[in-house]
Amino acid sequence: MKISVLGEGMHCRSCHDCTARGFAICAALDKTELRELAQLSRHVRFESGATVFAQANIATSFFSVHAGTLRLYKLLPDSRRQIVGFALPGDFLGLPGLPHHEFSADAVGRVTLCQFPKESFATFAEKRPQLLRRMVELAGHELARAQEHMVLLGRRSAEEKIASFLISWRDRLSGIGRGGEILPLPMKRLDIADHLGLTIETVSRTFSKLERDGVIQTFASGVVLLDTPRAEALSAGVS
Amino acid sequence: MKISVLGEGMHCRSCHDCTARGFAICAALDKTELRELAQLSRHVRFESGATVFAQANIATSFFSVHAGTLRLYKLLPDSRRQIVGFALPGDFLGLPGLPHHEFSADAVGRVTLCQFPKESFATFAEKRPQLLRRMVELAGHELARAQEHMVLLGRRSAEEKIASFLISWRDRLSGIGRGGEILPLPMKRLDIADHLGLTIETVSRTFSKLERDGVIQTFASGVVLLDTPRAEALSAGVS
DNA sequence: AGATGTTGTTGATGCAGATCAATCGCCGGA
DNA sequence: TCCGGCGATTGATCTGCATCAACAACATCT
Numbered sequence: 001m002k003i004s005v006l007g008e009g010m011h012c013r014s015c016h017d018c019t020a021r022g023f024a025i026c027a028a029l030d031k032t033e034l035r036e037l038a039q040l041s042r043h044v045r046f047e048s049g050a051t052v053f054a055q056a057n058i059a060t061s062f063f064s065v066h067a068g069t070l071r072l073y074k075l076l077p078d079s080r081r082q083i084v085g086f087a088l089p090g091d092f093l094g095l096p097g098l099p100h101h102e103f104s105a106d107a108v109g110r111v112t113l114c115q116f117p118k119e120s121f122a123t124f125a126e127k128r129p130q131l132l133r134r135m136v137e138l139a140g141h142e143l144a145r146a147q148e149h150m151v152l153l154g155r156r157s158a159e160e161k162i163a164s165f166l167i168s169w170r171d172r173l174s175g176i177g178r179g180g181e182i183l184p185l186p187m188k189r190l191d192i193a194d195h196l197g198l199t200i201e202t203v204s205r206t207f208s209k210l211e212r213d214g215v216i217q218t219f220a221s222g223v224v225l226l227d228t229p230r231a232e233a234l235s236a237g238v239s
Numbered sequence: 240m241k242i243s244v245l246g247e248g249m250h251c252r253s254c255h256d257c258t259a260r261g262f263a264i265c266a267a268l269d270k271t272e273l274r275e276l277a278q279l280s281r282h283v284r285f286e287s288g289a290t291v292f293a294q295a296n297i298a299t300s301f302f303s304v305h306a307g308t309l310r311l312y313k314l315l316p317d318s319r320r321q322i323v324g325f326a327l328p329g330d331f332l333g334l335p336g337l338p339h340h341e342f343s344a345d346a347v348g349r350v351t352l353c354q355f356p357k358e359s360f361a362t363f364a365e366k367r368p369q370l371l372r373r374m375v376e377l378a379g380h381e382l383a384r385a386q387e388h389m390v391l392l393g394r395r396s397a398e399e400k401i402a403s404f405l406i407s408w409r410d411r412l413s414g415i416g417r418g419g420e421i422l423p424l425p426m427k428r429l430d431i432a433d434h435l436g437l438t439i440e441t442v443s444r445t446f447s448k449l450e451r452d453g454v455i456q457t458f459a460s461g462v463v464l465l466d467t468p469r470a471e472a473l474s475a476g477v478s
Numbered sequence: 479a480g481a482t483g484t485t486g487t488t489g490a491t492g493c494a495g496a497t498c499a500a501t502c503g504c505c506g507g508a
Numbered sequence: 509t510c511c512g513g514c515g516a517t518t519g520a521t522c523t524g525c526a527t528c529a530a531c532a533a534c535a536t537c538t
Contacts, residue, residue: 127368137336236315237315237317396495397495438497488529500518503517
């Protein structure tokens, strides 16, 4: 049987067997509501590097990540960049109550998303306390992650930053059932640098150092944690 | 008439004429609901430096700041500290869905708070979509602030950090009707340093430089912005 | 196969901000 | 009035990471 490829603007055929279901916003919904919500949504796809939305533009949609990774970033006028996070399947993009996008988002590799028009999603959510509760919960988790990242940016050394990043990336992936021996890093060195408040050279040097020290082994598409306890100690900020 | 001083454990006498009402979570409630919620709450007071709750402890209450300033911070095992934010009147403390406090909070100067037992607040909120909507909204604003702060921590120079901090502090104060010629800074230099990812010496030097350059004038209890456009330019990351 | 572009690594050098250290102003208590 | 402690300021020096520069490893195109 031929797998049909989803194009931009195509309706989601089935939320029921969606692989991102368990962790996404829709986990809060029952079968009927799920079908209703599916009516509002479109499945959209973006190729590697494509911009999903840009900072300061008016937000007309919310998104829920279905597959792939996105980088979420803010730019300063002189083009310094801070990646405020990476979005993975199940993550919700968009903040009710803020008219503009607070950051830009683009695809790291190929990405598929559920897109909801802001207005109709808001109307749908208005009368559904469990959905709202779930949104508060997701926002809370996001906020906790953001605060942890502030500690990293403000108070950790380059080596600790890299180790923390690897550990938290591993934990996020395993949280959505993507754990494994090899830790895939779909983003480039420059993305990691702009996420951790470092330069690309320092990121590269630090990976090399961790490899020399036997903490990790690097591959084209990711790393393997050889000495997890050591990585976790660095990540925790001990020694 | 003698003003009675509220002690720990005393009930809030009147949410109706609460000075933090307009911006707090309670703005979403009508008169009846307000009275119901008041039944659940206690007004509590903390003296300067007192700890309201500590990171990793089980959260049994939510709080809404009534008056004063709190510092919210995370500690690394070796006692490095990152202040993830300052809470002002109207700010809500506590995240539904996370059992533990994600950070510690203590009073900067005298503080009064509305305290809600977590369980009863959750029950109260469960059936009130406008309240939940308001919580999503507040969480969204908080998240946007956190992301802006990541840019500051990861990508700005010391001078830009101080200028950004002053501008955003000014904007927050004016947002709750506390704007004015002189910008009060109730927190100490060490707090500012731990908020901006700097040392106390660099903070002090940078204040001195901004004063030498005629951008600000420092006082015991705050600063005056003499050259606001220049401060805003630094804050925006231009030049 | 050779040319070209993209990404990552490594080396040499510079500098912003950390660290170490001394001093000052201010307030409260003896 | 003097003393002790805390917070802030300022100076001297050090260092972790940025910057500048060269090159290596691959992939894509001709």
